[in-house]
Amino acid sequence: MTNTLASRGLIKLEITRALRNRKFLFFSVVYPVLLFVIVSNTQGGVPDSRLSLSAYMMVSMASFGALTAVLMGNSERIAKERESGWVRQLRLTPLPGRGYVLAKTASAAVVSLPSILVVFAVAALFKGVRFAAWQWLALSGAIWAGSLCFAALGVAIGYLASGDTVRPITMIVYFGLSLLGGLWMPATTFPQWLQSVASWLPTHAYAALGQAIELGGAPHAKDVILLAAYFLLFAGGAAWLYRKDTLKA
């Protein structure tokens, strides 16, 4: 119980710190909104979908913003703090090791919520995107919960990479997953072979959750299972790398 209380102090400070970091806020909140505004300016619909481009891109950009917040928030900080010795210093406190990962993930999740909501607000106010109240709630919940998968990936990268390599590795993973998963442009515009590859990516499943809700239904079982499987894979990998790191340090 004391451990939960102790973690709370760290979570609070991590959030303060994330909200203070302008670059981080720009990339996770402002940037997805800007992209959304630019991309959704083109009229029309999405090939092979009943959704308007605005509605489609709203989910993509909200997912992208949440992805940015949790992936970047975790990977770079963890790698840098492992290298600087702050992680070692924390191991001299009663905070349990996983409390650190928990605090990082919780604070990233707090920052990812505004990145989702701001995109929604802009879409509703300026782009005429309309949904039922339950859909808005379900969309927020699904995209927020789905981002946990990438938070785990961020932790794994943070324990895998060194302080110097973490940024390029994160960037490659981040752009690769965003682009191929269809967050920037509908995957239906890809050639067929790429579409079949893309449909197995976690980001594709992630955006598909929101699109299914927009179409008035429940997310497809395949996407939910796929995302859960990726979550287990990333979280398992992160836990393994974390243990290896503590034994080494």
Added chain:
Amino acid sequence: MDHMTAVTFTEVTKSYGDVRAVDGLTLDLRPGETVALLGPNGAGKSTALDLLLGLRHPDSGTVRVFGTSPREAITAGRVGAMLQSGGLMGEVTVGELVRLACDLHPRPRRVGDVLSQAGIAQIADRKVDKLSGGQEQRVRFALATAGANDLIVLDEPTTGMDVTARQAFWATMREQADQGRAVLFATHYLEEADAIADRVLVLHRGRLLADGTAAEIKARAGARKVAFDLAEMDEAVTGRLRQLPFLTALDVSGHTVRLQSADADATVHALYGLGLYPHNLEVAGLGLEQAFVAITEAEEAKTR
């Protein structure tokens, strides 16, 4: 009587590949005492402290802290520590970071007290990333003293400080000791060990060479300087000087001979026995620094 000791190392060994950083170390620290872990760079001080703090695990042997594992002692809030190298969390203020350390501690002290005792109350609003080396050390000291610990472990805490800052820091360390806490600090400044420690442990190549008060260490080193002049000096004489018993160091320049001996009486006696007639004979005690060098050199001579 395990509960009476703050720290117990039993035959602890830790290697990195071929390097034996800590080699069969056995020692006890009692509650409340101030102990210097003295040794040159690479002696294994940081490794020994890492083992004590549970940051590393021994290859063999056991480490107990207040009768429990290091991790349990830390979780119980009995141990605070300041590492030799250790980054701080960036983008937060000194005050926020110290508050975090207090939040994390099961027996926290008041944030204001911790700040003022570490001498960083005036910079509480400053960002951690914008501190000088000495200020950073003080912040790390504050993190180590955020709670009512029974043992404080400091790894070369005054590295990078100038003389004034160092002496001010010693006063801060002594305050902790005066509050009844055991303090264990690693250093290669002999002056520091001499000035603060009740007890000095000399570590060299991972092994404990000496354990006692600073005065005892000097005595144990034999720790006598002998200097004299010889009217006649050549290769043969130098050769004979090398045969002297209890000799730990020899330096001949011109007609002046300076040597160190583990037993000055016996060495001087033997000098006459060799048929040499020293003039201006002087015998003096060694400072702790020279005593330390003598102990470690004697050890190296043995392993050579």
